[in-house]
Amino acid sequence: MRGLRREEVAHIAQVSVNYYTRLEQGQNRSASPEVLDAIANALRLNPGERAHLHNLSRAAELARPAKAAEEVRPAVARMISAYLQGPAVVLGRQMDILAWNALARTMFSGHIDIEELLARDTAPNLAELVFLHPGARALYPRWNDEAVEMAGYLRMMAGRFPGDPELVELIERLSHASPEFTEIWSGHVVWDKTFGTRHLHHPAVGELTLSFESLRLPDSPDQCIVLYHAEPASLEEEALRILLEGRGGG
Known part of the structure; x- marks a missing residue:
């Protein structure tokens, strides 16, 4: 209180x-x-x-009944694909990765099998990757901060969409599989961080500190675009260039 x-x-x-x-x-x-x-x-x-x-x-x-599977408008997907300044993703209401650009896939591929994710019938879920995938702690050097923000965002979405079956199922799945999620969830943290910095790691270029902005789509407020970028003339900017050009082995 x-x-x-x-x-x-x-x-x-x-x-x-x-x-x-x-x-x-x-x-x-x-x-x-x-x-x-x-x-x-x-x-x-x-x-x-x-x-x-x-x-x-x-x-x-x-409260509302279950919705159809979320989809990104093609124009939004093309915009995300064309973004070259850093990783970019479109997240759904349950943190499904609905679209991502080449740099986002490259960042994940340093620690997570992207081909295995893309082979599934459903979109990769960022919350599941953070809490359940063993590579997440290497991808996010400050994993605990990331985990708290992720759980807080899910709680905020649970308040916006109470009773959403897919969201309820995701929270139950994380609660059963991750003691860390259960502990954080019990703290009733609420998080809606719309901008800031995030620490990521790729084995080819090391740790990167990137700024990000989160933008909700006016016609699809359940969906959120997250764009990352590096400071001009910084080591991070050069590292992103290396990864984009494929010299990082991603």
Whole structure:
């Protein structure tokens, strides 16, 4: 509770302790957006956590049946393929890799069998790769940070799409197969990092620190484009050039 007692949160949000307790226990889902914002302010929630709080209050409204398999518009797939400044991927609502460019595949191929992934009938799932594939800890030198962000993003998506069968199945599968995921998931972390830096490793060029931007598609808000790039004239920029030209053996 961010170090605040229940009574303190209720006081700051200007609601009764009894009312706040019912909200906290899921017994009252009729809170207005204004009340939820007041509680979010009291708890000093970040934007992702604030959105998650609103989604939880609208669980019945947001619940929806299973959707058809996600697909990327061809124009988006071509745009991703043509991106040469760094790795680029399109992620679906369950973290399926719906499209990726040559540099993204090259980065993964340093530690993960890409041909085996592409031979499957379903799209590779980034969350499964992070938590279940043994090569992920080499691909991500700061694996624990990556794991926390991944679990937090899945929790945010679970709030946006409560009851989504495929998302529920993915979370159950990770919970059964990965003690690390179970531990992180129990912490109720919510994460929606839209930009920042990520540390990746490829055996041919070593560790790379790349900046990234996440962009949601207006007509497909379930899908997210993630673009990576290196600082101009940096060692990372040269390393990406080596990998793109195929001199890295990827």
